[in-house]
Structures are given as C-alpha cells and as structure tokens.
Amino acid sequence: MxxxxxxxxxxxxxxxxAIAGAAGLVxxxxxxxxxxxxxxxxIQDDGYADLVEAVLPAVVNVRVTGHTEPVQMHGRGMPFGxxxxxxxxxxxxxQPMPDPNEENARxxxxxxxxxxxxxxxxxxxxxxxxxxxxxxxxxxDEIEVVMQDGDVLPAKLVGIDAKTDLALLKIExxxxxxxxxxxxxxAVRVGSRVVxxxxxxxxxxxxxxxxxxxxxxxxxxxxxxxxxQIDASINRGNSGGPTFNLDGKVVGVNSMIFSxxxxxxxxxxxxxxxxxxxxxxxxxxxxxxxxxWLGVSIQPxxxxxxxxxxxxxxxxxxxxxxxxxxxxxxAGLEAGDVILAIDGHTMGKVRDVTxxxxxxxxxxxxxxxVLRDGSETVLTVKIGDMPGDEQQVASADQDADTPRLGISxxxxxxxxxxxxxxxxxxxxAGVEPGSPAAEKGLEPGDVLLEVNGETVSAPEQxxxxxxxxxxxxxxxxxxxxxxxxxxxFVAVPTATS
Numbered sequence: 001m002x003x004x005x006x007x008x009x010x011x012x013x014x015x016x017x018a019i020a021g022a023a024g025l026v027x028x029x030x031x032x033x034x035x036x037x038x039x040x041x042x043i044q045d046d047g048y049a050d051l052v053e054a055v056l057p058a059v060v061n062v063r064v065t066g067h068t069e070p071v072q073m074h075g076r077g078m079p080f081g082x083x084x085x086x087x088x089x090x091x092x093x094x095q096p097m098p099d100p101n102e103e104n105a106r107x108x109x110x111x112x113x114x115x116x117x118x119x120x121x122x123x124x125x126x127x128x129x130x131x132x133x134x135x136x137x138x139x140x141d142e143i144e145v146v147m148q149d150g151d152v153l154p155a156k157l158v159g160i161d162a163k164t165d166l167a168l169l170k171i172e173x174x175x176x177x178x179x180x181x182x183x184x185x186x187a188v189r190v191g192s193r194v195v196x197x198x199x200x201x202x203x204x205x206x207x208x209x210x211x212x213x214x215x216x217x218x219x220x221x222x223x224x225x226x227x228x229q230i231d232a233s234i235n236r237g238n239s240g241g242p243t244f245n246l247d248g249k250v251v252g253v254n255s256m257i258f259s260x261x262x263x264x265x266x267x268x269x270x271x272x273x274x275x276x277x278x279x280x281x282x283x284x285x286x287x288x289x290x291x292x293w294l295g296v297s298i299q300p301x302x303x304x305x306x307x308x309x310x311x312x313x314x315x316x317x318x319x320x321x322x323x324x325x326x327x328x329x330x331a332g333l334e335a336g337d338v339i340l341a342i343d344g345h346t347m348g349k350v351r352d353v354t355x356x357x358x359x360x361x362x363x364x365x366x367x368x369x370v371l372r373d374g375s376e377t378v379l380t381v382k383i384g385d386m387p388g389d390e391q392q393v394a395s396a397d398q399d400a401d402t403p404r405l406g407i408s409x410x411x412x413x414x415x416x417x418x419x420x421x422x423x424x425x426x427x428x429a430g431v432e433p434g435s436p437a438a439e440k441g442l443e444p445g446d447v448l449l450e451v452n453g454e455t456v457s458a459p460e461q462x463x464x465x466x467x468x469x470x471x472x473x474x475x476x477x478x479x480x481x482x483x484x485x486x487x488x489f490v491a492v493p494t495a496t497s
Contacts, residue, residue, distance in 0.1 A: 048195050052207050055248050057148050057178040061199040062119045062132050062155070062169070062240060064140035120198035120241030121145065121169065122250065124280065126176035130169040131280055132240030133255055134160045137167050139432070145171050148205060159283035165255050166276055167240075168283040180242065183249035185273040188212055188228060194251065196232040196268075198241035208233040212251075217269060226355075227269040228252045234268040243270045252276070278359070292360035293386035294333075295326020300350055301338060309338055310374050315348040316340050319370075325414040331368070331381040338371040357383065403470035403494035405477070406435020407442060409459035424457040425449050425482070436493045442481065449487070450480035470494050 119136030123129065130145055137143055143155040155169040171177075190212050197207045210232030217227040230243055234254050242250040252270025282289050301309070301316040316338040322328045339347050342356045343366050360366055362385035369378050408430040417423060425447040431438050448456055451465035452474075469477045476493045 048207070048209060051195060051244070051246070051248060052197060055180055055244060056197060056205065058123045058180045059148065059197050059205075059241060060121050060123070060130060061146040061202075061204045062121045062130070062136055063144040063146060063152075064117045064119070064137055065142040066117070066139045118199055118202050118237050119239040120237065120254070122242045123177050123179035124182075125179050128171040128173055128177050129158070129280075129284060130155065130171065131242075131253060131276065132167050132169060133253070134162050134165045134167045135255075136240045137169065138162065143169060145169065146204065147177075159287035159289070161279050161283065161289045163289075164271060164275060164279050166253065166271065166279045166283070168280055168287075180244070181249045182273045182277040183245050183247065183251045185215075185228065185251050185275075188215055188245070188251050190214060193246060194230055194232055194243050196230070196234055196238065196241065196243050196254065198234065198238035198254065200235035200237045202237055206238075213267075215272075226272045226275045226351075227255070228272055230268050230270060232268065249273075250276075290362060291358040291386040292362055292364065292366075292383040293327065294353075294357045294381065295323040295328040295384065296333060297321040297323075298339070298350055298353055309371060311338070311371070315346070316371065317347050317350055317353045323413070323415045324418065327381050327384040331379045333368070333370065333379060333381070334372065336372070339368060340371055340376065341367075341369040343367055358386070362386075403466050404435070405437045405466060405492055405494065406432035407437045409448070409462055411458055412447070420447065420482075422447065422449075422482075424455050426456050426459055426462055440490050440492050442479075442490065442492070443483070445483075447482040448479055449482055450478075452478050466494060 117136070117140075119132055121130040121132035121136075124131055137157060138160060140157070143157060144152055145155045146152050151173070153171045153173060155171050158168040158170050160167040192212045193209065194212060195207060195209045197205065200206050210230055212228055213231050214229040217229050228243070228251060230252070232243070234241075238254050239256075241254050243252040243254060245251045251273050253273075253276045254268060254270045256269045279289065297320040298317045299320045301311070301314050301318050303314060305318060306312070306314050306316075319328075319333055319335055319337040319339065321335055322333050339353055341347055342353065343360075345352075345356055347353050347356065357366075360383045362383055364383045366381050366383055367378050368381050369376060407428050410427045410429040412420070412422065412425050412427055416427070417425070428437075428442055428444055428446040428448065430444055431442050448462060450456065451462055452469055454461075454465060456462050456465065466477055474494075476491045479490045479492055481488055481490050
C-alpha cells in the first residue's frame with residue numbers, strides 16, 4: 001500500500017550541502033548498505049573537513065534547459081538599468097556587458113528564447129535517484145546532473161510535487177552511485193549545527209555551516225508548510241540541495257531564502273526531512289502523489305471561539321464549511337464542529353489537520369473526534385482522493401511521437417462546479433510557455449468542456465482524446481473552452497517534439 005504525503009514550497013532558490021561521518025563516501029555494491037556511518041562525528045581542529053569529504057560525492061549540480069515566453073528586448077540594452085549590477089556581471093562572466101543607456105536602443109521582437117538554469121540535488125539511493133526542488137526542474141525541457149567527479153549525465157524527471165516544492169530525478173550511470181540518508185527532522189533542536197553544500201551562482205561544491213535557527217516554520221508557501229530555518233549561507237543555485245546534521249544525514253531540502261537584496265542574509269528555509277522523505281517515497285513508487293481529502297474549510301480555534309464553545313484551551317480546529325458531495329458531508333460533519341483528533345492523533349492547529357488528512361490513503365476510514373454542542377462524538381469518514389492534483393499532458397519525458405498540447409490539467413471538484421454553474425469540465429492548471437496551447441491563447445483557469453465534440457470531466461479523458469486524435473492522423477484537436485463566462489472553440493495543434 002502506498003502512503004500519501006504533505007507540506008512545503010519555494011520562493012527564491014537556495015540549497016545546501018553537508019557534513020558527514022569520518023569514513024569516506026564510497027559507492028556500495030549493496031544498495032542496502034549505509035553510505036554514511038550513523039555515529040556523530042566530533043568537530044576537530046580542521047573543522048568540518050572529514051564530514052564534507054564523506055558526503056560531498058553524493059551532492060550534485062542540476063542543470064536545466066527550458067524556454068521563456070516571447071518578450072520585447074530593446075537594442076542591446078541590459079534587462080536592468082543598474083550600473084552596479086552591470087559591473088557585477090562584467091566581473092562575474094568576464095566579458096563586457098552592453099550599456100543599458102545606449103542611445104540607439106530600439107524595440108525588436110524576440111521569439112521564444114532558450115534559457116538555462118542551475119540548482120542542486122543529492123542522491124538518495126545507489127540506483128541514481130536524485131532529490132531536488134520542483135521550482136528547479138518544473139519548466140525544464142532538458143535536465144542534466146553534474147557529479148562531483150565532473151561526469152555530466154542526462155536525467156529523467158520521475159515525478160514532481162509543486163505543493164511541497166519537491167521533485168525526483170533519475171540518472172543511469174551503469175554502476176552504483178554514492179548516496180546519503182534521511183535524518184529524523186522531528187528530533188532536530190534549535191541551535192544544532194548543520195552544514196550546507198551546493199551550487200550557489202554556479203559555484204559547485206560550495207560549503208557553508210551554521211545552526212538551526214527555528215523549526216516548524218509556516219511561511220504561507222503552501223498548505224503543507226514545514227520548514228527548518230537555518231543561518232548557513234545559501235543563495236540562488238543552492239535550491240534542492242541538502243542540509244546535513246553532524247551524523248551526515250539529511251535534515252532538510254533547501255528551498256527558499258528571505259532576503260531584501262536577493263543575497264543571503266542568514267535566513268534560509270529547508271523543507272523538513274520527514275516531510276520530504278514521504279513525498280519522495282511516493283514519487284519513487286509511481287511518479288505521482290496521492291493525498292487524502294476530507295472536503296472541509298477549516299480555521300483556527302482562537303480564544304474567543306474557544307470561550308464560545310465552552311473550551312478552556314485553543315487546541316482544536318473549527319470546521320468553517322463542509323463542501324457538497326464531499327467525504328465530510330457523507331460522514332455527517334457540520335460547520336461549527338471542532339476537530340479534536342483524527343485516528344487518535346491530537347489536532348491542535350490547522351496544519352495538523354491538513355497534514356494528517358493528506359497523509360491518509362484515499363479509501364481509508366478515519367475516526368474523527370469532534371466537539372459539537374458541548375459534547376464529544378466520533379465520526380467515521382471515508383477519506384477521498386484530493387481533487388485538483390495536476391496531471392501533465394505530454395510531460396517532458398514522454399516519447400518523441402507522443403502528442404503534446406503543453407497544458408497541465410486538474411479535475412473540477414463539486415464546489416468549483418457549483419460556483420461556475422457546470423456539471424462537467426476540466427480546469428487548465430498550467431500552460432507551458434511557447435506551447436501550442438499558449439500560442440492559441442489558453443490560460444490557467446480556463447475550463448475545457450469538450451474535446452473533439454466529446455464532453456470531458458477528468459484529466460484522463462482529455463489525455464485519451466488527444467491521443468486518439470493523434471492516432472487518427474489529425475493535426476489538431478478542437479476544444480470547447482470556457483473563459484470566465486464566455487465560451488469559444490479553439491483548434492490546438494498537437495506537437496510531438
């Protein structure tokens with residue numbers, strides 16, 4: 001049985017690399033052997049050198065190639081007019097940059113541009129699975145992994161979870177690769193020392209050290225926020241890299257920084273290892289994430305509400321609304337109920353409920369303890385499959401002859417259907433820049449009602465219809481699209497490259 005998951009997301013790219021056991025890091029023939037010894041290693045006069053030497057081979061650079069949407073450029077001018085930034089780029093790249101105030105600069109169209117980016121990652125098994133951030137590889141056409149020994153290998157995107165900003169890659173090297181283990185991030189203490197190694201600004205193998213500044217940070221990045229705050233210096237390009245404890249185990253996956261300037265000011269955030277390892281295990285299983293769904297809107301139980309409900313504590317979560325046709329409605333949950341526990345786990349805060357439910361397997365019958373009218377009662381809820389999880393149409397790792405529209409789709413849940421006045425349809429969750437769908441004006445939030453005259457209610461139906469159209473030799477599919485309150489037919493070519 002597969003387990004579901006939860007949590008985090010990203011702002012500005014960051015990353016880290018590691019400290020490890022004193023023993024050297026050597027690829028193991030038996031992938032069940034542990035790469036880094038579990039015992040803590042004392043910091044000697046030479047600092048973290050032994051630890052870094054041990055784990056460094058398991059940390060990689062992630063290079064991506066993608067495309068931007070068409071933009072307007074002005075002559076040879078810089079995309080910024082800051083002389084200091086121009087000087088910086090001239091020093092960094094070793095070549096003169098054009099004058100942003102050039103007199104003869106004039107607008108000219110610039111078609112879809114190829115762009116490159118870099119991040120960090122790390123091996124989690126001997127078979128070549130690499131953990132990184134979703135925002136590093138989410139829009140990539142091509143992905144490469146650069147190992148510490150200089151080998152550059154193509155990588156396949158196994159799966160991605162934007163809600164936690166995590167992604168899983170896979171390389172084929174023909175031999176076992178060095179890897180590292182997950183730590184128990186719940187055991188992390190504020191003040192514990194950590195080491196980060198990554199690829200800031202393309203400078204691979206960069207090592208920084210610091211401490212855990214805080215745990216359990218909620219930053220509003222997503223419904224499953226669970227960040228460790230660290231003060232080890234991390235910058236752009238560190239995204240997706242590991243933060244290690246002194247046992248050489250990964251306590252977090254670096255995802256974002258807080259910075260007024262864009263550079264490190266000692267406030268970085270890493271997705272907790274306990275969240276990350278659940279997500280990665282799910283992605284490794286079949287490349288997608290399944291999350292449980294209750295079908296309620298919830299809010300914190302503040303002091304005023306607690307007093308009104310006759311409670312002397314603010315532990316608990318208030319049900320603000322129950323969605324029609326949801327598992328919660330079927331089980332009899334009502335607005336105004338206070339959720340106290342799920343399957344025996346105390347629910348003190350909103351995030352406790354979102355994480356616990358998301359971790360439950362769809363179909364699981366959960367016991368939900370609620371406070372209603374001053375009395376406690378237990379309801380049995382058959383957990384549903386969370387609607388709205390995206391299904392990519394023709395993802396980057398599909399065969400070259402697979403038809404591609406360049407959109408990602410999500411199902412319409414009952415509340416969305418009611419709000420839009422629809423009894424069927426599929427939501428466009430994302431549009432790939434420069435794709436056939438983008439060129440025809442499709443936008444996120446549009447609803448596909450029909451494909452080639454057939455009504456659709458699930459992403460799989462759209463995928464099947466596109467593939468059928470391609471097999472029949474058609475060069476495009478005809479979509480009936482609703483944008484706000486207006487409907488139109490759009491013929492979208494099916495790309496295969």
